[in-house]
Every structure is written in C-alpha cells, then in structure tokens.
Amino acid sequence: MNYIFLLLVTFKIIKRKLMQLKEIMGFQTSHSHSTKWIPQPIFKAKEVPIDVYENSLIQRTTPNLIDHSQTNSSYILSGYDSWMARHPSALNSFERLMKTATEKRIILFLDYDGTLSPIVNDPDRAFMSEEMRATVHEVATYFPTAIISGRSRDKVQDFVKLNNLYYAGSHGMDIMAPSVPITSSAGEHIEISINKSCTEVPFQPAKKYLPAIREILRILRDEVEEIKGAMVEDNGFCVSVHFRLVQEKDYGLLEEKVKSVLEKHPQFCLTEGKKVMEIRPSINWNKGNAVEYFLDTLGLSSCNDILPVYIGDDRTDEDAFKVIQGREQGYPIIVSSVPRETNALYSLRDPSEVQIFLSRLAKWRKTAY
Numbered sequence: 001m002n003y004i005f006l007l008l009v010t011f012k013i014i015k016r017k018l019m020q021l022k023e024i025m026g027f028q029t030s031h032s033h034s035t036k037w038i039p040q041p042i043f044k045a046k047e048v049p050i051d052v053y054e055n056s057l058i059q060r061t062t063p064n065l066i067d068h069s070q071t072n073s074s075y076i077l078s079g080y081d082s083w084m085a086r087h088p089s090a091l092n093s094f095e096r097l098m099k100t101a102t103e104k105r106i107i108l109f110l111d112y113d114g115t116l117s118p119i120v121n122d123p124d125r126a127f128m129s130e131e132m133r134a135t136v137h138e139v140a141t142y143f144p145t146a147i148i149s150g151r152s153r154d155k156v157q158d159f160v161k162l163n164n165l166y167y168a169g170s171h172g173m174d175i176m177a178p179s180v181p182i183t184s185s186a187g188e189h190i191e192i193s194i195n196k197s198c199t200e201v202p203f204q205p206a207k208k209y210l211p212a213i214r215e216i217l218r219i220l221r222d223e224v225e226e227i228k229g230a231m232v233e234d235n236g237f238c239v240s241v242h243f244r245l246v247q248e249k250d251y252g253l254l255e256e257k258v259k260s261v262l263e264k265h266p267q268f269c270l271t272e273g274k275k276v277m278e279i280r281p282s283i284n285w286n287k288g289n290a291v292e293y294f295l296d297t298l299g300l301s302s303c304n305d306i307l308p309v310y311i312g313d314d315r316t317d318e319d320a321f322k323v324i325q326g327r328e329q330g331y332p333i334i335v336s337s338v339p340r341e342t343n344a345l346y347s348l349r350d351p352s353e354v355q356i357f358l359s360r361l362a363k364w365r366k367t368a369y
C-alpha cells in the first residue's frame, strides 16, 4: 500500500517538473485552474504565441545583448515556489485583495505587450483577443482605466480599439489625459496646449526630441535592417530595435550599430526589454511618472481612498510598481511565469490569467455595489 502511495507521489512530482520544463522550452500551457497540461494556444492571435522565456536555455554568444527576462532552468525549477510565496498569485489572493477595496476607488493601469496580448514574433501582429477586449471594456466601465505602453500611443490605441480608456504611449512620454489642472510631480515638464473644446489633452514631455528621434529612426532603418531578422519600430518618442528573430552570431554587430548611432546622439539612452533594445530621450520620465500624472489629472493624487492597480510584465513596468509601492496604496502585479527580480507584490502567470483577474474584478464590482 505504502509502496503504491510512494509511486503515485513520485509520478505526480515528475509530471509537475515536466510541465515546468515544457514551459521553459517555449510551450505555452494553460495554468488557469487545473493541473492538467493542455498544449494549446490560449489566444486566437493568428501567430502562435511564444513563451517569452523560450530561449532561457540557449547560451549566448554576446554577453551584452541579453534578454532580461531570462533565468536558468534549474533556478526556475527550484525557485518558483519560493518566488510565488513572495509574490503570491493575484487570483489566489483575490478575496484578500478585495477586502481592502470595498471602501476604496480602484484605478486600473495596464501594460499592453505581454500583459493584454501574448508575446509573438512579429510586433505588428501582437493582437489582443476579442475576449480580452470585451473584458477590458467591461472593467473600464466600472473603474478609470489607463493603458501605459512602450508602443506609440496611436499604435497601442489601434490594437486595443476601445474608447472608454485613457492611453499613454512611448513609455509614458505621450499621454492623453483629462484636461483638469495638474498639481504635483509633473510640474517641471508641463508643455500642454489646452484645447478647450476637448476633454482630453496630450502631454508630451519629450516633444523637443522629435527631430532627433526621426533622424535616429532613419539611420537605424538604413543601418540595422540589413541584419537578417532585425526590425526597427517607430514608437513615437522612442525607437525599438527588435532582435527576437536575429541569429545569435549577428547580435554583436547589431549592438555595435545601435551603440554607434547612440554615440552620435548623447542626449539619448539605451534600455532593454524582451528581445528588444529601446532608444529613448534621456529625460527623467517613465511609466511610474505616467501613473502619477494620471492620478494628478484625474484629481486623485492626494486621496486616501484610492487603490491603484498596475499590471505589467516588462522591466519598464518596474518604475510603475515602485511608484505604487511608494504610495503604500494599491497593488503592483507582475505578469510572469518564471521567478523574476521585481518590485511587484503580486503576480499573474500570463495574459490569460490577466483576463481572468480583470473579469473577476468586474464581477466583484457588480455584486459589491
């Protein structure tokens, strides 16, 4: 009897480890509520979604060009449970999170890529599912909701296609926010031309860099796109150079080219996301400032009864997590299926869990009031 029991337990452990290993190797699994492994794409995007950590086992030839979301497999296998203990699932903790929310006003901040849409090879095809769109629409009817993306504002708006939200593009350097007076942290960057007939006005703290950004874009397109797989993306106030499809032998060359453009434009800096290098103006403005800006313009900044919830998957979202932590109000939630160094307090594994979380939030609001 004992022997059979031991055999069953061993079998279960091996099965679980295998599932984790499959994930690391790039299969997207459904984690929602069952332990059954289902090898199916969760979203209906035409392109097969990629697990963003798919290359974590590959040895890199160029140590400088790294995907910051990477971590090695043995760490994942051994460390995931303890990471989850430090960053509990926002789904499993939902009741607890909502206990403090009844008297509060929730404000939602959502990243786009990797949060509302799965990571795919072609940045132009990172569509969100109709189900996700419907969920975001519903949740935004109950709570003020803003999308804060690294994409250009127009592009992220084209992907999301909802008009009951606020949008910030270029990592917060292009914000369309309500036209009420701005009270605090944004002060030094104010350059708003208020259009009185509109209820929203653009806030673009890096506007003076636009001519230089256009030039960088032109040079990079000439220089970099000759490298097979490299892709240059115009993100309005910043430029992305994608290397997801570049052969590793070309990483060094690509990095060299990008850095040589930067040397000629010292007022710009380089940051890295998921298989992407991002060139942006060196100004003290990020997604965290965008969160503060929205709270200011919504007139909520100094309210004690607000509960900002920020959900994001990328390094640039860490600035926003820090702001929310610093306010000691609200919940920063990271989207990740592997352990990561983060300022978030809670976690969700992937966009499918984000959708479940958002629809639960809408349901909670419907029944709570």
Ligand SMILES: O=P(O)(O)OC[C@H]1O[C@H](O[C@H]2O[C@H](CO)[C@@H](O)[C@H](O)[C@H]2O)[C@H](O)[C@@H](O)[C@@H]1O
Residues within 6 Å of the ligand: 111, 112, 113, 114, 118, 119, 120, 121, 122, 123, 126, 148, 149, 150, 151, 233, 235, 240, 242, 244, 273, 274, 275, 276, 278, 314, 316
């Ligand atoms: O702030 P975000 O909305 O998360 O934008 C960050 C970057 O997202 C996009 O790139 C990432 O998603 C692509 C599509 O899934 C993927 O191909 C790429 O490898 C990822 O890095 C976007 O294309 C970038 O411009 C954004 O900066």
